[in-house]
Amino acid sequence: MVSVPVQCPYCHSTAVIKAGKQANGTQRYQCQNEQCERRIFLLQYQDRGRALEVRRQVVDMAINGSGIRDTARVLRISPTTVIAVLKKSPRASRRQPHVAASSSLTRRPRPGRTRRRAR
Ligand SMILES: [Zn+2]
Numbered sequence: 001m002v003s004v005p006v007q008c009p010y011c012h013s014t015a016v017i018k019a020g021k022q023a024n025g026t027q028r029y030q031c032q033n034e035q036c037e038r039r040i041f042l043l044q045y046q047d048r049g050r051a052l053e054v055r056r057q058v059v060d061m062a063i064n065g066s067g068i069r070d071t072a073r074v075l076r077i078s079p080t081t082v083i084a085v086l087k088k089s090p091r092a093s094r095r096q097p098h099v100a101a102s103s104s105l106t107r108r109p110r111p112g113r114t115r116r117r118a119r
Contacts, residue, residue, distance in 0.1 A: 006043065009052045011036040049081035058085045 006016045008031040019030035019040055030040050045051045049058075054075055061071045068086075072079040 008033065008036060008038075009041060010038045047081075048075075049077035049085065055085050055089070058082055059089045062086055 005014045006029055007014050008016055008029075011031060011033050013031055013033040013036065015032035016029050017032060019028045021027055022042065024046060026042055026044065026046070028040055028042055031038065041052075042050075048054055054077060057075055058071055058077075061074070066074070068079050068082045071077075071082045075082075
C-alpha cells in the first residue's frame with residue numbers, strides 16, 4: 001500500500017487530517033497548523049473560484065486596480081465569487097485601515113489641520 005502525504009496548500013504543513021466529505025462526495029481535509037489562514041481545504045475543487053490559485057489572482061488583480069467585473073471576466077468566475085473572496089482575504093483587508101490603524105491615522109492629521117489654519 002502506498003500512502004501519499006496530503007499537504008496544506010496554504011501553509012504547506014503535512015499535519016493534515018481528514019475532515020469528512022463534501023455533499024458531492026469529495027474528501028475534505030483540515031490543516032492542524034494553528035497559524036494557518038485556512039483550516040478546511042479540498043485537494044480538487046469543482047468550483048473554480050474556490051481554488052487557491054484563482055483566489056490569489058483575485059486579490060492580486062484587486063491590488064492592481066482591476067474592478068470586480070474585470071476580475072470576474074478574466075478569471076472566468078462570477079462577480080459574486082470575486083466579492084466573497086475579497087471579503088475573506090486577509091491580504092486585501094489589510095489595505096483598509098483597521099481600528100488600531102485608523103486611530104493612529106486620525107491622530108496625525110490634527111496637528112496638520114491646525115497648522116494649515118494658522119497659515
Ligand atoms: Zn495550513
